[in-house]
Amino acid sequence: MTDKLQSLLEERGPIKKIGVIGMGYVGIPAAALFADSPKFDKVLGFQRNSATSGYKIDMLNRGESPLKGEEPGLEDLLEKVVEKDKFECTPDFSRITEMDAVTLAIQTPFKDPKDLLPDFSALEAGIRHVGQYLQPGMLVVLESTITPGTTTGMAREILEEESGLKAGENFALAHAPERVMVGRLLQNIQEHDRIVGGIDDVSTRRAVDLYEPVLTKGRVIPMSATAAEVTKTSENTFRDLQIAAVNQLALYCEAMGINVYDVREGVASLKGEGITRAILYPGAGVGGHCLTKDTYHLERGLQIAKQADLDFPEEPSLYVTARHINDFMPEHMYNLTVEALERINKDIADAKVAILGWAFLNDSDDARNTPAEPYRDLLIDAGAEVKVHDPHVLQYPDVEISQDMEEVLDGVDAVVVFAGHRQYYSLKPQRLQELSGQTHPVIVDGRNVVEPDAFIDAGFVYKGIGRGDKNGHEMI
Numbered sequence: 001m002t003d004k005l006q007s008l009l010e011e012r013g014p015i016k017k018i019g020v021i022g023m024g025y026v027g028i029p030a031a032a033l034f035a036d037s038p039k040f041d042k043v044l045g046f047q048r049n050s051a052t053s054g055y056k057i058d059m060l061n062r063g064e065s066p067l068k069g070e071e072p073g074l075e076d077l078l079e080k081v082v083e084k085d086k087f088e089c090t091p092d093f094s095r096i097t098e099m100d101a102v103t104l105a106i107q108t109p110f111k112d113p114k115d116l117l118p119d120f121s122a123l124e125a126g127i128r129h130v131g132q133y134l135q136p137g138m139l140v141v142l143e144s145t146i147t148p149g150t151t152t153g154m155a156r157e158i159l160e161e162e163s164g165l166k167a168g169e170n171f172a173l174a175h176a177p178e179r180v181m182v183g184r185l186l187q188n189i190q191e192h193d194r195i196v197g198g199i200d201d202v203s204t205r206r207a208v209d210l211y212e213p214v215l216t217k218g219r220v221i222p223m224s225a226t227a228a229e230v231t232k233t234s235e236n237t238f239r240d241l242q243i244a245a246v247n248q249l250a251l252y253c254e255a256m257g258i259n260v261y262d263v264r265e266g267v268a269s270l271k272g273e274g275i276t277r278a279i280l281y282p283g284a285g286v287g288g289h290c291l292t293k294d295t296y297h298l299e300r301g302l303q304i305a306k307q308a309d310l311d312f313p314e315e316p317s318l319y320v321t322a323r324h325i326n327d328f329m330p331e332h333m334y335n336l337t338v339e340a341l342e343r344i345n346k347d348i349a350d351a352k353v354a355i356l357g358w359a360f361l362n363d364s365d366d367a368r369n370t371p372a373e374p375y376r377d378l379l380i381d382a383g384a385e386v387k388v389h390d391p392h393v394l395q396y397p398d399v400e401i402s403q404d405m406e407e408v409l410d411g412v413d414a415v416v417v418f419a420g421h422r423q424y425y426s427l428k429p430q431r432l433q434e435l436s437g438q439t440h441p442v443i444v445d446g447r448n449v450v451e452p453d454a455f456i457d458a459g460f461v462y463k464g465i466g467r468g469d470k471n472g473h474e475m476i
């Protein structure tokens with residue numbers, strides 16, 4: 001079979017025209033880098049002309065980036081490849097027929113983690129579009145993070161159903177998961193190693209031909225499609241697990257009256273002889289659209305890609321437990337807030353609380369699945385008055401976010417740090433006290449940005465994640 005595909009690809013020759021479906025945080029930088037490579041002649045960015053995101057088409061064709069936040073080098077690169085007519089954005093999906101390769105970078109959120117049900121509706125629509133215009137000898141690559149078994153399963157079926165062609169015989173199919181982080185999209189694509197997994201060796205090799213030209217420091221790591229899906233979902237699951245491990249340690253340290261950062265420094269000090277102690281940082285929670293769902297993709301993958309019975313003890317999945325621990329941290333922040341207010345005989349229902357930092361990541365404007373939201377919901381449900389400050393996140397559905405710190409801190413009983421934005425490291429206790437107008441305001445530090453003693457000495461009630469050594473301090 002693959003011989004037939006091999007000869008089809010040889011007939012078609014090297015990849016020259018590339019289509020990228022999904023003009024978002026993953027698709028736009030990928031398209032710009034493909035277009036900037038002398039190996040490729042033309043890149044089309046496919047974007048539906050929808051009410052919510054149709055505006056991107058004209059912006060991109062003017063060489064402007066519709067992405068929020070700082071993305072070093074992206075605007076210049078877009079301008080360059082549009083000027084050179086190597087990149088164009090279009091809503092006309094019929095032009096997929098002109099392409100040698102098509103990549104799909106479409107969001108794959110989870111509808112219901114409990115039942116492990118992902119929302120693949122947008123991805124399915126994208127794959128169906130490709131299937132309708134698929135030509136023999138083309139390569140299709142899924143870049144979205146997907147449940148293991150999706151490439152050889154759902155994607156293959158839809159493409160074959162829509163095109164009447166056979167994967168591995170008439171067209172190549174692969175998974176090459178994105179590994180980007182906001183704020184360094186281009187750098188991540190060029191410098192991270194690239195996992196490339198085809199449904200067969202011919203597809204893998206064709207996909208390697210697509211990604212190798214855009215890598216500077218990174219190298220291509222070829223494997224099977226399902227192994228590539230498990231690699232991506234497990235690398236985020238492992239990160240989430242590492243964060244859950246240190247969050248659990250932080251909760252233990254609070255109960256034991258010790259400082260988790262002393263312990264962290266100690267644990268991290270064991271080095272050499274190949275010993276790596278990747279102990280991460282505890283905090284107010286885990287947000288974003290990666291770590292919050294990829295564990296569930298992996299868990300679901302075990303169900304749909306299982307080929308033999310799993311031999312596992314009668315225990316809940318370690319990975320799902322980790323998710324629950326990280327999802328608990330905003331609730332822990334709420335419990336710390338209530339405890340601190342009780343120390344000044346303030347009931348949460350009568351309290352004014354200022355949340356500092358709405359983004360899920362420090363120094364970014366990205367607020368997807370921010371852990372600050374479940375915390376705010378708990379406060380609101382308890383009857384508290386809540387204000388939110390964030391220097392980067394300008395707006396968010398149903399939540400008023402201010403960039404005016406003084407206005408947010410005016411008259412508050414409690415200041416609660418949820419994101420480690422640079423400016424919060426220079427919070428001054430005296431100034432905060434003045435603005436709050438309270439003798440004993442409360443500060444709850446979810447990202448270890450303040451020096452506890454400076455606030456305690458100024459009369460604050462201090463609480464910090466993992467700061468068992470301070471959370472029970474004497475009131476000054």
Ligand code: SAJ
Binds near residue numbers: 145178236286
């Ligand atoms: N966090 C902690 N403690 C830490 C590190 C992070 O509480 O020590 C929290 C952050 O505050 C944030 C969340 O976890 O709320 C996620 O942070 P992140 O740094 O993992 O950021 P993401 O989700 O944008 O990036 C991850 C990265 N994955 C890995 O490093 C394995 C990135 O490389 C991926 O490209 C990205 O997911 C993705 O798109 O999958």
